[in-house]
Amino acid sequence: MRTLAITLAALLAAGTAHAKTLAVGPGANAQERVQTALIDAKPGDVIELAAGRYEFTDGLSLDIDGVTVKGAGPGATILSFAGQKGAGEGLLVTSDRVTVRDFSLQDTKGDGIKAKGSDQISFLNLVVEWTGGPKETNGAYGVYPVSSTNVLIDKVTVRGASDAGIYVGQSKNIVVRNSTAEFNVAGIEIENSMNADVYDNVATRNAGGILVFDLPNLPQMGGHSTRIFRNRVVDNDTPNFAPKGNIVANVPTGTGVMLMANKNVHVFDNEIDGNASAAVILIAYSQTFDDKTYNPLPRDIVVRNNRLGRNAWAPAFTGGAILAKALGGTVPPVIWDGVVAWPGSEAVRVRLSDGPVVNLNLPKPGAMMEANPKISPTLGEAVIEEPKPVVLPSDQDKLIP
Amino acid sequence: MKRLAAILAAAVLLGATPQAPPVALDALLAETPAPTLDAYRLFVDAGARSPNGRVTPYGLNTPLFSDYAEKFRFVFLPPGKAAAYTAAGALDFPVGTTLVKTFAYPADFRRPGEKVRFLETRLLVRKADGWTALAYVWNDDQTVATLKRAGTRLDVSFIDAAGRARQVDYAVPNVNQCKDCHAVAGEIAPLGPKARNLNGAFAYASGPENQLARWSRMGMLTGVPNPTKAPRTAVWDDVVEPLAARADAYLDANCAHCHNARGMASNSGLFLEVEETRPAARGIGKRPVAAGRGSGGLEVSIAPGDPAASILLHRMRSDEPGVMMPELGRSLVHDEGVALIAQYIAGLEPAR
Numbered sequence: 001m002r003t004l005a006i007t008l009a010a011l012l013a014a015g016t017a018h019a020k021t022l023a024v025g026p027g028a029n030a031q032e033r034v035q036t037a038l039i040d041a042k043p044g045d046v047i048e049l050a051a052g053r054y055e056f057t058d059g060l061s062l063d064i065d066g067v068t069v070k071g072a073g074p075g076a077t078i079l080s081f082a083g084q085k086g087a088g089e090g091l092l093v094t095s096d097r098v099t100v101r102d103f104s105l106q107d108t109k110g111d112g113i114k115a116k117g118s119d120q121i122s123f124l125n126l127v128v129e130w131t132g133g134p135k136e137t138n139g140a141y142g143v144y145p146v147s148s149t150n151v152l153i154d155k156v157t158v159r160g161a162s163d164a165g166i167y168v169g170q171s172k173n174i175v176v177r178n179s180t181a182e183f184n185v186a187g188i189e190i191e192n193s194m195n196a197d198v199y200d201n202v203a204t205r206n207a208g209g210i211l212v213f214d215l216p217n218l219p220q221m222g223g224h225s226t227r228i229f230r231n232r233v234v235d236n237d238t239p240n241f242a243p244k245g246n247i248v249a250n251v252p253t254g255t256g257v258m259l260m261a262n263k264n265v266h267v268f269d270n271e272i273d274g275n276a277s278a279a280v281i282l283i284a285y286s287q288t289f290d291d292k293t294y295n296p297l298p299r300d301i302v303v304r305n306n307r308l309g310r311n312a313w314a315p316a317f318t319g320g321a322i323l324a325k326a327l328g329g330t331v332p333p334v335i336w337d338g339v340v341a342w343p344g345s346e347a348v349r350v351r352l353s354d355g356p357v358v359n360l361n362l363p364k365p366g367a368m369m370e371a372n373p374k375i376s377p378t379l380g381e382a383v384i385e386e387p388k389p390v391v392l393p394s395d396q397d398k399l400i401p
Numbered sequence: 402m403k404r405l406a407a408i409l410a411a412a413v414l415l416g417a418t419p420q421a422p423p424v425a426l427d428a429l430l431a432e433t434p435a436p437t438l439d440a441y442r443l444f445v446d447a448g449a450r451s452p453n454g455r456v457t458p459y460g461l462n463t464p465l466f467s468d469y470a471e472k473f474r475f476v477f478l479p480p481g482k483a484a485a486y487t488a489a490g491a492l493d494f495p496v497g498t499t500l501v502k503t504f505a506y507p508a509d510f511r512r513p514g515e516k517v518r519f520l521e522t523r524l525l526v527r528k529a530d531g532w533t534a535l536a537y538v539w540n541d542d543q544t545v546a547t548l549k550r551a552g553t554r555l556d557v558s559f560i561d562a563a564g565r566a567r568q569v570d571y572a573v574p575n576v577n578q579c580k581d582c583h584a585v586a587g588e589i590a591p592l593g594p595k596a597r598n599l600n601g602a603f604a605y606a607s608g609p610e611n612q613l614a615r616w617s618r619m620g621m622l623t624g625v626p627n628p629t630k631a632p633r634t635a636v637w638d639d640v641v642e643p644l645a646a647r648a649d650a651y652l653d654a655n656c657a658h659c660h661n662a663r664g665m666a667s668n669s670g671l672f673l674e675v676e677e678t679r680p681a682a683r684g685i686g687k688r689p690v691a692a693g694r695g696s697g698g699l700e701v702s703i704a705p706g707d708p709a710a711s712i713l714l715h716r717m718r719s720d721e722p723g724v725m726m727p728e729l730g731r732s733l734v735h736d737e738g739v740a741l742i743a744q745y746i747a748g749l750e751p752a753r
Contacts, residue, residue, distance in 0.1 A: 035577075086728070110722065
């Protein structure tokens with residue numbers, strides 16, 4: 001049996017020995033040359049995009065497993081989609097074991113880099129940005145893995161996304177680290193996903209810093225098990241510029257961390273400072289929906305050992321000013337809407353050790369007019385086991401940005 | 402050589418079909434695609450106006466809108482082989498089957514038979530391990546179509562049916578983009594030739610005949626029920642048909658290739674196949690998930706009774722990348738399609 005394993009390993013090694021580098025440079029007809037490389041690549045190949053500025057008129061796409069797309073560094077290799085005429089994103093990846101790294105990608109008409117249904121997708125050392133600053137007409141997501149497994153986002157900067165800079169949706173086993181999200185509506189968003197570690201990131205100058213959401217009527221629901229730790233979530237002060245209709249349009253400007261629906265989310269050891277609406281908000285999904293399998297309440301939530309600076313001095317959410325007045329002028333930095341009842345829901349447990357905390361005691365999602373706010377130094381003693389660290393496949397975990 | 406081709410073409414036009422060599426099945430099934438379309442001998446003339454033997458023209462009750470391009474469709478079935486009938490999804494085609502679709506514009510849509518320019522001919526070839534998608538782009542002389550794997554854009558101008566001059570920045574898809582639409586759970590699959598969409602009359606040289614009946618009679622398709630017993634997609638622009646059936650057919654043909662549970666837009670939760678019946682999945686009162694600026698500031702995909710408040714219609718009305726839907730395959734707004742869906746949404750009972 002061992003012999004077979006060794007033979008297989010040797011075969012695999014031999015396979016990668018044939019891996020080749022496809023070098024592409026900037027200049028005329030970049031669209032066709034880069035896209036041709038993306039089509040011609042074989043598993044194990046590296047597509048190297050030489051330094052320079054590439055002007056694209058259409059989206060690019062990759063559908064070959066095991067390919068690395070590599071630039072000469074962000075700022076050196078620049079993929080510009082300012083002249084884009086079609087496609088919903090700049091680069092679309094639909095294959096497995098793909099790494100995209102070391103370039104800048106700018107001004108896509110829709111999303112920046114999307115990976116759909118990919119296993120072992122890695123985004124390393126990238127800058128994805130809309131160069132005109134925060135605008136409603138910017139694309140929605142900068143880095144956008146969706147319906148994927150084993151997602152690694154490391155040393156990525158996203159600026160200007162009109163929804164979320166770094167957005168992971170309906171995925172499983174996720175690491176987001178060493179990255180920066182600034183001047184987006186949401187900095188980093190984990191949505192309808194299972195097992196995510198979000199750490200050592202900076203989320204600043206967004207409308208909201210880090211969001212963990214669960215939404216109804218989607219193929220993957222019941223998001224759970226996310227750890228948000230050692231991040232700097234500071235000075236999120238860009239007025240929310242999301243187009244209406246999108247869920248992030250409801251994120252109050254000046255939110256540090258927002259947890260909506262979802263289960264078993266642990267927020268710890270973060271620096272959360274300079275967020276005018278709140279440091280941490282726990283809230284139920286309050287819009288109408290038609291989905292009996294969906295639980296709109298956040299539950300099993302732990303907020304502990306965070307360094308809370310000055311937050312919540314000007315809450316921008318509906319009723320915020322009234323609430324501040326009722327509470328004697330200021331709102332505590334940690335806010336929970338306090339909804340604990342939902343048909344079929346398990347018990348709602350929280351351990352909010354950082355504070356002070358205000359529990360709005362809403363009788364049902366969104367019932368702000370029926371708030372009965374109570375302030376306490378901390379709230380909840382529930383012992384909630386922390387999710388185990390996310391473990392990526394070893395080949396992927398070894399990638400260095 | 403050119404003269405020979407001209408003579409052959411003339412002979413075809415005269416109806417005196419010479420003994421053309423058969424379709425090159427080996428070339429279709431080869432691992433490396435042919436650099437030019439003529440290598441497959443799907444047509445007997447260089448300009449691909451006249452199909453070879455076993456290459457049968459067909460039409461769809463409701464097709465995808467493609468910037469008003471005319472589409473000439475053919476199916477090639479290998480000798481001795483037939484497709485098997487399936488009530489749902491594409492028919493079950495045997496290895497070697499080739500679906501051929503030429504995109505073309507007449508100079509003036511008021512005279513559709515004259516000065517027809519072919520832009521590209523796309524093939525879907527059924528190989529042993531699945532379908533392969535190829536696009537061949539026609540030269541200006543309309544004599545050679547060359548394989549284009551990375552896609553390209555073509556300038557097209559035409560006079561539309563209302564006499565207006567129109568311009569199209571026509572996009573030939575790259576092979577990945579072919580798959581973006583033609584993917585079912587990550588594998589390439591045909592979209593058009595479903596029994597329900599073929600279940601209508603086609604104007605054959607011998608006269609009009611139901612396509613399912615014809616294919617069955619010609620031994621091209623096995624297991625076909627009487628067409629009146631088979632499912633049937635409505636003709637989207639036949640006003641005699643019920644509005645809801647026409648709208649469902651239109652959304653199925655224009656949206657459901659991505660918007661289904663196994664398609665590229667599966668993560669949206671918006672599913673527009675005719676078989677989908679859950680109101681929220683069909684967009685009724687459904688909020689967007691990843692629409693971004695595509696939402697246009699609107700709250701739901703379909704607001705019953707209120708077309709102007711419906712994201713789905715907003716995105717059909719747009720020609721801006723990042724907003725418009727479908728994302729691929731069009732750059733113009735399909736005014737007639739927009740009118741149909743607007744009328745359909747307006748007629749839906751508003752939620753109480």
